Amino acid sequence: MMKHYCIIGTGVAAVNAAKAIRDIDKESHISLFGAEKLLPYNRIKLSKELFSDLRSEKVLLKKEKWYETQNIRTYPNTKIVSINTVEHQLFTDTGDTFFYDKLLLCTGAKNRRLPVNGVDRRGVFTIREMHEAEDFKTFIEDKESVVNIGGGIQGLETAWSILQAGKKVAIVEVAPRLMARQLDEKTSALLKRKIEEAGVDIYLNASIKEIVGNDQVEGILLNETRILCDSVIYSIGVVPNLDLVVNTSIQTNRGIIVNERMETNLPNVYAAGDVTELHGEVEGLWGRAMDQGKVAGKNMASATEWYEKTTPFTVFNAFGISLFSIGLVDEGQCDTTIIDEDGDEKYTRIFIKDEKIVGVISLEGIVASTPYKMAIEKKTSLNGISLDTVSVKELMSLVKERLSQPA
Amino acid sequence: MKKYICLPCGYIYDPAIGDPDECVEPGTPFEELPEDWVCPVCGEDTDQFAVVKE
Numbered sequence: 470m471m472k473h474y475c476i477i478g479t480g481v482a483a484v485n486a487a488k489a490i491r492d493i494d495k496e497s498h499i500s501l502f503g504a505e506k507l508l509p510y511n512r513i514k515l516s517k518e519l520f521s522d523l524r525s526e527k528v529l530l531k532k533e534k535w536y537e538t539q540n541i542r543t544y545p546n547t548k549i550v551s552i553n554t555v556e557h558q559l560f561t562d563t564g565d566t567f568f569y570d571k572l573l574l575c576t577g578a579k580n581r582r583l584p585v586n587g588v589d590r591r592g593v594f595t596i597r598e599m600h601e602a603e604d605f606k607t608f609i610e611d612k613e614s615v616v617n618i619g620g621g622i623q624g625l626e627t628a629w630s631i632l633q634a635g636k637k638v639a640i641v642e643v644a645p646r647l648m649a650r651q652l653d654e655k656t657s658a659l660l661k662r663k664i665e666e667a668g669v670d671i672y673l674n675a676s677i678k679e680i681v682g683n684d685q686v687e688g689i690l691l692n693e694t695r696i697l698c699d700s701v702i703y704s705i706g707v708v709p710n711l712d713l714v715v716n717t718s719i720q721t722n723r724g725i726i727v728n729e730r731m732e733t734n735l736p737n738v739y740a741a742g743d744v745t746e747l748h749g750e751v752e753g754l755w756g757r758a759m760d761q762g763k764v765a766g767k768n769m770a771s772a773t774e775w776y777e778k779t780t781p782f783t784v785f786n787a788f789g790i791s792l793f794s795i796g797l798v799d800e801g802q803c804d805t806t807i808i809d810e811d812g813d814e815k816y817t818r819i820f821i822k823d824e825k826i827v828g829v830i831s832l833e834g835i836v837a838s839t840p841y842k843m844a845i846e847k848k849t850s851l852n853g854i855s856l857d858t859v860s861v862k863e864l865m866s867l868v869k870e871r872l873s874q875p876a
Numbered sequence: 877m878k879k880y881i882c883l884p885c886g887y888i889y890d891p892a893i894g895d896p897d898e899c900v901e902p903g904t905p906f907e908e909l910p911e912d913w914v915c916p917v918c919g920e921d922t923d924q925f926a927v928v929k930e
Contacts, residue, residue, distance in 0.1 A: 488897065511919050517884070530919055532912075756917065782886045793886065835883055839928045842886075 472497040474769060475559060475567060477549050477713070478575030479503030480512065481755060482742030482762030484530050486573050487541050489766025499541045500567065502559070504548040507599055508533060513755060515602045516623045516704070519630035523602060554717050554735055571737050571769045574714065574725060575762065578707035578743035578753055583618065587680030592700040596627070597707075609700050613637055616689050616696055618677065618703035620647040622785060625664070627702060629787035632669060639670040639696055641689070643705075646673060651783045651794035653818060655810075656830050663788045672696075707753050709744045724751045729775045731765035741765040747776070754781060780845050784835055793838050796820070796828035796845045803827060809861035817861050824851045826868070844868045880906045880925040885918040888928060 474490050476483045479501060487499050503509070510528040514521070526532060536543050548562040552572070559567045580595045582588065592612075594605045609615060613636060617628040620642030632638045640647075646657035647664075661671055678690040680701055688697040709724035720726045720734040724746030731739045742758035745751070752758075756779060767774040783794045800806055803820045810816045819841070820828035825848050829841040843849075849871050854864065877891035889909075894900040895916060900909060906925070914921055 492897075513918065527919070527921075759917065784884060784886050786884065835886055836881055836926050837929050838886060839879070839881070839888065839930060 472570040474499045474571045475569035476501045476573045479509040480577050482758040483575040484509045485762030486766035489763045490770045491539050493770035502544045502547050506546045516626040520634045574740040575742045576710040576744045578709050581706045583703045585677050590686045592686035594702045612699040614698045616698040616701045619705045623704045641672045641675045730768045739765045791834045792832045794830045798828040877905050879928040881928045882915040887917040
């Protein structure tokens with residue numbers, strides 16, 4: 470039977486879901502509704518490559534032709550404003566109505582708003598969508614100095630992009646250290662040093678009092694310090710976009726509640742990506758949104774697939790540092806860790822729990838990441854290895870031997 | 877055959893697996909990927925890939 474699959478949102482979850490549906494169901498209609506004017510694109514590039522040509526085809530997740538060959542109908546510039554889950558209807562902002570058989574909500578997340586006086590002044594930005602990136606770039610063309618609020622990975626990548634565009638940058642972070650989710654204290658400190666060497670002032674433990682100025686931003690007031698600047702950009706985390714579902718019977722908490730098949734509480738309604746909450750967790754990670762999209766698509770097309778969390782893998786290449794962080798890197802939750810360092814820029818730390826490697830932080834460069842990732846994913850047992858005395862190098866050669874033996 | 881890793885995101889192209897989602901058969905070496913093939917995770921071109929150290 471011909472069905473109409475409707476997908477709201479155009480992030481990575483949406484595209485992967487559409488693809489998964491089409492792989493199984495060659496006949497039915499698939500429609501992708503997006504409020505942005507562009508076809509689905511790689512949002513990560515808005516921070517990593519802010520000053521590259523964001524209009525080029527290279528930012529698109531799939532080229533225009535792909536949607537044609539896959540027979541997937543796209544509706545850019547089309548905002549869905551309400552859903553009738555009883556009659557299976559979607560209503561657009563232009564007054565059109567669509568009927569769905571199966572619905573997937575991929576409405577993503579929005580940037581958390583900075584709760585500070587002066588956030589509405591001209592020259593204060595946060596980037597989530599393409600037009601926001603373009604507005605920011607236009608605004609700072611003739612400006613000199615930017616305060617970047619947020620010392621997480623996205624904030625630091627944005628700061629690096631702005632610095633390379635020839636502007637003066639200061640980084641402000643509320644927490645005591647940078648990238649606290651992915652790094653330990655040593656690597657956070659090293660990263661801070663490298664960023665400062667690049668000419669960026671860093672303010673940690675900051676308490677932001679106000680963004681000052683008249684109509685336009687003139688500076689930011691921190692504790693007792695005033696930093697002068699002509700623009701402010703912030704990235705301080707995301708919150709799921711629930712606007713569309715608040716008045717429906719679709720169950721939500723912090724996100725839309727789903728099970729491992731990406732089903733909501735309503736039959737024929739699914740959700741995937743940054744908007745979801747699974748087992749009380751809202752993830753907001755690119756790779757996981759991608760996986761959730763695939764799982765949702767398969768289940769919508771009547772296959773059975775369960776979502777399994779993959780190991781988080783963060784790559785950071787900026788300020789002359791190349792580092793990766795895989796898995797669980799919170800020493801408080803681990804039994805022991807093994808470190809290899811030279812006191813300078815050589816550093817690898819392995820996190821061990823229950824005689825298995827559960828996480829790694831390393832500055833070895835990403836091409837060296839594979840054995841660590843394998844050991845974590847295959848849960849290689851370290852039984853019999855003296856963890857008090859073994860070096861990183863010895864441990865990894867033992868792990869490689871064990872990995873190559875048949876289980 | 878050598879595996880390649882996408883430097884910006886960490887995706888690994890394994891010739892033994894290929895990329896079934898894009899109809900790249902198992903056994904296809906990295907060098908013989910179609911010209912318009914991009915990283916299935918982040919969309920980067922093949923010039924952003926490097927040989928994996930094992």
